[in-house]
Amino acid sequence: MSTRNAPAPATAPPTPPGPDVVAAYDHLAPLVARYWGPDLHYGYWSGPEDDTPIAAATARLTALVVERLGVGPGGRVLDLGCGHGAAAVATAVRTGAEVVGVDVNPRALADARRAADLAGVADQVTLVECDALGTPFPDGSFDAVLAFESTPHFALSELFPEIARLLRLNGRLVIETPFLRTPMNDGLRRRVAEFFTILGMTALETADTHFRLLRDVGLDLAEFVDITDHVAGSFTRLVARLREHRPDLEREYGAAEAERVTRTFADWAKVPELAHMILVARRVDAA
Known part of the structure:
Protein backbone atom coordinates (compact mmCIF):
# COMPACT_ATOMS: atom_id res chain seq x y z
CA MET A 1 0.00 0.00 0.00
CA SER A 2 1.23 3.52 -0.70
CA THR A 3 0.10 7.10 -0.34
CA ARG A 4 -0.54 7.57 -4.03
CA ASN A 5 -3.95 8.91 -5.02
CA ALA A 6 -5.54 5.54 -5.74
CA PRO A 7 -8.03 5.59 -8.63
CA ALA A 8 -11.52 4.32 -8.01
CA PRO A 9 -12.45 1.01 -9.65
CA ALA A 10 -14.06 1.31 -13.07
CA THR A 11 -17.27 -0.19 -11.71
CA ALA A 12 -17.70 2.68 -9.22
CA PRO A 13 -16.35 5.95 -10.62
CA PRO A 14 -15.90 8.79 -8.16
CA THR A 15 -18.59 11.42 -7.86
CA PRO A 16 -17.37 14.69 -9.46
CA PRO A 17 -15.60 16.97 -6.98
CA GLY A 18 -17.44 19.85 -5.33
CA PRO A 19 -15.85 22.95 -6.88
CA ASP A 20 -16.85 25.29 -4.06
CA VAL A 21 -15.14 23.14 -1.42
CA VAL A 22 -12.03 22.70 -3.54
CA ALA A 23 -11.80 26.42 -4.27
CA ALA A 24 -12.33 27.30 -0.61
CA TYR A 25 -9.60 24.94 0.53
CA ASP A 26 -7.12 26.11 -2.08
CA HIS A 27 -7.81 29.72 -1.18
CA LEU A 28 -7.69 29.49 2.62
CA ALA A 29 -5.49 26.53 3.52
CA PRO A 30 -2.15 28.22 2.81
CA LEU A 31 -3.22 31.27 4.80
CA VAL A 32 -4.46 29.31 7.81
CA ALA A 33 -1.49 26.92 7.79
CA ARG A 34 0.94 29.82 7.83
CA TYR A 35 -0.55 31.54 10.88
CA TRP A 36 -2.21 28.62 12.66
CA GLY A 37 -0.09 25.54 12.11
CA PRO A 38 -0.19 22.20 10.30
CA ASP A 39 -3.52 21.03 11.78
CA LEU A 40 -6.17 23.07 9.97
CA HIS A 41 -8.81 22.66 12.67
CA TYR A 42 -9.82 23.88 16.10
CA GLY A 43 -7.47 23.73 19.07
CA TYR A 44 -8.31 22.36 22.52
CA TRP A 45 -7.48 24.30 25.70
CA SER A 46 -8.32 23.32 29.28
CA GLY A 47 -9.62 26.81 30.10
CA PRO A 48 -9.00 30.55 29.82
CA GLU A 49 -5.70 30.33 31.72
CA ASP A 50 -4.29 27.62 29.46
CA ASP A 51 -1.59 29.25 27.30
CA THR A 52 -0.74 26.14 25.27
CA PRO A 53 0.60 27.16 21.83
CA ILE A 54 -1.82 26.78 18.96
CA ALA A 55 0.02 23.92 17.25
CA ALA A 56 0.07 21.91 20.47
CA ALA A 57 -3.62 22.66 21.13
CA THR A 58 -4.68 21.44 17.69
CA ALA A 59 -2.57 18.31 18.10
CA ARG A 60 -4.26 17.76 21.46
CA LEU A 61 -7.70 17.84 19.85
CA THR A 62 -6.54 15.44 17.15
CA ALA A 63 -5.38 13.01 19.84
CA LEU A 64 -8.72 13.24 21.69
CA VAL A 65 -10.56 12.35 18.51
CA VAL A 66 -8.25 9.59 17.30
CA GLU A 67 -8.25 7.76 20.64
CA ARG A 68 -12.02 7.29 20.29
CA LEU A 69 -11.71 5.28 17.07
CA GLY A 70 -11.06 2.13 19.08
CA VAL A 71 -8.75 0.54 16.50
CA GLY A 72 -5.24 -0.90 16.50
CA PRO A 73 -2.88 -2.72 14.16
CA GLY A 74 -4.93 -4.73 11.68
CA GLY A 75 -7.83 -2.30 11.85
CA ARG A 76 -9.02 -0.25 8.89
CA VAL A 77 -10.11 3.39 9.20
CA LEU A 78 -11.72 5.72 6.68
CA ASP A 79 -10.93 9.43 7.06
CA LEU A 80 -13.86 11.10 5.33
CA GLY A 81 -12.79 14.44 3.90
CA CYS A 82 -9.17 13.99 4.94
CA GLY A 83 -7.94 17.33 3.61
CA HIS A 84 -4.19 17.73 3.93
CA GLY A 85 -3.95 14.52 5.93
CA ALA A 86 -3.02 15.58 9.47
CA ALA A 87 -5.72 13.45 11.13
CA ALA A 88 -5.13 10.50 8.80
CA VAL A 89 -1.41 10.54 9.53
CA ALA A 90 -1.99 10.93 13.28
CA THR A 91 -4.38 7.97 13.18
CA ALA A 92 -1.82 5.78 11.42
CA VAL A 93 0.96 6.80 13.82
CA ARG A 94 -1.09 6.48 17.02
CA THR A 95 -3.07 3.31 16.26
CA GLY A 96 -1.00 1.32 13.79
CA ALA A 97 -4.15 0.82 11.73
CA GLU A 98 -4.49 1.06 7.97
CA VAL A 99 -6.00 4.43 7.04
CA VAL A 100 -7.80 5.36 3.84
CA GLY A 101 -8.30 9.09 3.29
CA VAL A 102 -10.82 10.41 0.77
CA ASP A 103 -11.18 13.96 -0.46
CA VAL A 104 -12.29 15.82 -3.59
CA ASN A 105 -9.25 18.10 -3.61
CA PRO A 106 -6.18 16.78 -5.47
CA ARG A 107 -3.93 19.48 -4.03
CA ALA A 108 -4.95 18.56 -0.48
CA LEU A 109 -4.30 14.89 -1.24
CA ALA A 110 -0.83 15.76 -2.50
CA ASP A 111 -0.19 17.51 0.83
CA ALA A 112 -1.50 14.43 2.64
CA ARG A 113 0.85 12.18 0.68
CA ARG A 114 3.84 14.29 1.67
CA ALA A 115 2.71 14.32 5.30
CA ALA A 116 2.43 10.53 5.40
CA ASP A 117 5.86 10.14 3.82
CA LEU A 118 7.44 12.54 6.32
CA ALA A 119 5.81 10.74 9.24
CA GLY A 120 7.03 7.35 8.05
CA VAL A 121 3.54 5.87 7.58
CA ALA A 122 3.39 5.80 3.78
CA ASP A 123 2.75 2.05 3.91
CA GLN A 124 -0.31 2.54 6.11
CA VAL A 125 -2.05 5.43 4.34
CA THR A 126 -3.93 5.25 1.03
CA LEU A 127 -5.48 8.36 -0.53
CA VAL A 128 -8.44 8.30 -2.89
CA GLU A 129 -9.85 11.25 -4.81
CA CYS A 130 -13.61 10.89 -4.60
CA ASP A 131 -16.70 12.45 -3.12
CA ALA A 132 -17.69 11.17 0.32
CA LEU A 133 -21.21 10.56 -0.95
CA GLY A 134 -19.96 8.25 -3.69
CA THR A 135 -17.06 6.25 -2.29
CA PRO A 136 -15.86 3.21 -4.28
CA PHE A 137 -15.59 0.84 -1.31
CA PRO A 138 -17.72 -2.27 -0.70
CA ASP A 139 -20.20 -2.52 2.16
CA GLY A 140 -18.65 -3.11 5.56
CA SER A 141 -15.14 -2.10 4.49
CA PHE A 142 -14.07 -0.27 7.66
CA ASP A 143 -13.76 -0.81 11.39
CA ALA A 144 -14.06 2.94 11.98
CA VAL A 145 -14.93 6.11 10.08
CA LEU A 146 -13.48 9.47 11.06
CA ALA A 147 -15.15 12.76 10.11
CA PHE A 148 -12.92 15.57 11.38
CA GLU A 149 -14.73 18.89 10.81
CA SER A 150 -15.91 17.58 7.44
CA THR A 151 -19.62 16.90 8.04
CA PRO A 152 -20.71 20.56 7.50
CA HIS A 153 -19.82 20.11 3.82
CA PHE A 154 -22.68 17.61 3.40
CA ALA A 155 -26.34 17.08 4.09
CA LEU A 156 -26.29 14.61 6.99
CA SER A 157 -29.34 12.83 5.56
CA GLU A 158 -27.16 11.90 2.57
CA LEU A 159 -23.86 11.37 4.38
CA PHE A 160 -24.93 9.11 7.25
CA PRO A 161 -26.40 6.34 5.06
CA GLU A 162 -23.09 6.10 3.17
CA ILE A 163 -21.14 5.95 6.43
CA ALA A 164 -23.44 3.24 7.79
CA ARG A 165 -22.96 1.25 4.59
CA LEU A 166 -19.18 1.43 4.91
CA LEU A 167 -18.99 0.42 8.58
CA ARG A 168 -18.73 -3.17 9.72
CA LEU A 169 -21.11 -4.38 12.41
CA ASN A 170 -20.02 -2.77 15.70
CA GLY A 171 -17.78 -0.40 13.75
CA ARG A 172 -17.38 3.13 15.10
CA LEU A 173 -18.07 6.54 13.65
CA VAL A 174 -16.20 9.43 15.31
CA ILE A 175 -17.26 12.96 14.40
CA GLU A 176 -15.62 16.18 15.54
CA THR A 177 -17.65 19.14 14.31
CA PRO A 178 -19.38 22.42 15.02
CA PHE A 179 -23.12 22.15 15.63
CA LEU A 180 -26.02 24.47 16.44
CA ARG A 181 -27.69 24.84 19.81
CA THR A 182 -30.88 25.96 18.06
CA PRO A 183 -32.20 25.02 14.61
CA MET A 184 -31.13 27.12 11.68
CA ASN A 185 -33.46 30.03 10.87
CA ASP A 186 -33.39 32.90 8.40
CA GLY A 187 -31.72 35.36 10.77
CA LEU A 188 -28.96 32.94 11.75
CA ARG A 189 -28.50 31.89 8.14
CA ARG A 190 -27.84 35.50 7.16
CA ARG A 191 -25.32 35.93 9.99
CA VAL A 192 -23.28 32.86 9.00
CA ALA A 193 -23.69 33.12 5.24
CA GLU A 194 -20.24 34.62 4.62
CA PHE A 195 -18.53 31.90 6.66
CA PHE A 196 -20.43 29.22 4.75
CA THR A 197 -19.26 30.79 1.50
CA ILE A 198 -15.62 31.12 2.54
CA LEU A 199 -15.38 27.49 3.69
CA GLY A 200 -17.68 25.95 1.08
CA MET A 201 -20.04 24.65 3.76
CA THR A 202 -23.43 23.08 3.08
CA ALA A 203 -25.25 22.87 6.42
CA LEU A 204 -25.02 22.94 10.19
CA GLU A 205 -27.43 20.92 12.32
CA THR A 206 -28.35 20.58 15.98
CA ALA A 207 -27.07 17.73 18.12
CA ASP A 208 -30.59 16.25 18.23
CA THR A 209 -30.69 16.15 14.43
CA HIS A 210 -27.38 14.27 14.41
CA PHE A 211 -28.76 11.77 16.94
CA ARG A 212 -32.00 11.20 15.02
CA LEU A 213 -30.35 10.72 11.65
CA LEU A 214 -27.81 8.31 13.14
CA ARG A 215 -30.61 6.19 14.59
CA ASP A 216 -32.35 6.17 11.21
CA VAL A 217 -29.41 4.36 9.60
CA GLY A 218 -28.70 1.89 12.41
CA LEU A 219 -26.01 3.80 14.28
CA ASP A 220 -26.30 3.88 18.06
CA LEU A 221 -24.99 6.91 19.97
CA ALA A 222 -22.11 5.84 22.20
CA GLU A 223 -20.69 9.17 23.36
CA PHE A 224 -21.47 12.86 23.06
CA VAL A 225 -19.06 15.46 24.44
CA ASP A 226 -19.73 19.18 24.20
CA ILE A 227 -16.26 20.69 23.86
CA THR A 228 -17.38 24.24 23.08
CA ASP A 229 -15.69 25.82 26.10
CA HIS A 230 -12.41 24.11 25.23
CA VAL A 231 -12.26 25.16 21.56
CA ALA A 232 -13.95 28.55 21.83
CA GLY A 233 -10.68 30.46 21.71
CA SER A 234 -9.63 29.00 18.38
CA PHE A 235 -10.94 31.69 16.09
CA THR A 236 -10.11 34.57 18.41
CA ARG A 237 -6.52 33.35 18.40
CA LEU A 238 -6.55 32.94 14.62
CA VAL A 239 -7.98 36.44 14.14
CA ALA A 240 -5.28 37.87 16.40
CA ARG A 241 -2.64 36.18 14.23
CA LEU A 242 -4.24 37.49 11.04
CA ARG A 243 -4.35 41.03 12.39
CA GLU A 244 -0.76 40.79 13.54
CA HIS A 245 0.29 39.85 10.02
CA ARG A 246 -2.16 42.11 8.17
CA PRO A 247 0.51 43.71 5.91
CA ASP A 248 1.59 40.26 4.67
CA LEU A 249 -2.03 39.28 4.04
CA GLU A 250 -2.75 42.41 2.07
CA ARG A 251 0.29 41.92 -0.12
CA GLU A 252 -0.75 38.35 -0.96
CA TYR A 253 -4.55 38.54 -0.94
CA GLY A 254 -5.28 42.24 -1.39
CA ALA A 255 -6.67 44.62 1.21
CA ALA A 256 -10.34 43.83 0.56
CA GLU A 257 -9.91 40.05 0.78
CA ALA A 258 -7.68 40.29 3.86
CA GLU A 259 -10.38 42.35 5.55
CA ARG A 260 -13.17 39.98 4.46
CA VAL A 261 -11.45 36.86 5.76
CA THR A 262 -10.42 38.45 9.06
CA GLU A 273 -25.81 29.59 18.71
CA LEU A 274 -22.61 27.87 17.61
CA ALA A 275 -21.25 24.95 19.65
CA HIS A 276 -18.74 22.15 19.12
CA MET A 277 -18.79 18.44 19.85
CA ILE A 278 -17.12 15.08 19.64
CA LEU A 279 -19.66 12.37 18.84
CA VAL A 280 -19.14 8.62 18.75
CA ALA A 281 -21.65 6.20 17.29
CA ARG A 282 -21.59 2.44 16.76
CA ARG A 283 -23.17 0.46 13.94
CA VAL A 284 -25.65 -1.92 15.52
CA ASP A 285 -28.00 -2.67 12.60
CA ALA A 286 -27.79 -3.01 8.85
CA ALA A 287 -28.27 0.33 7.12
Missing part, protein backbone atom coordinates in the same frame (compact mmCIF):
# COMPACT_ATOMS: atom_id res chain seq x y z
CA ARG A 263 -13.86 39.96 9.65
CA THR A 264 -15.65 36.70 8.79
CA PHE A 265 -13.57 34.64 11.21
CA ALA A 266 -14.04 37.29 13.92
CA ASP A 267 -17.83 37.30 13.41
CA TRP A 268 -17.98 33.48 13.45
CA ALA A 269 -16.28 33.44 16.86
CA LYS A 270 -19.13 35.53 18.27
CA VAL A 271 -22.12 33.46 17.08
CA PRO A 272 -23.84 32.40 20.35
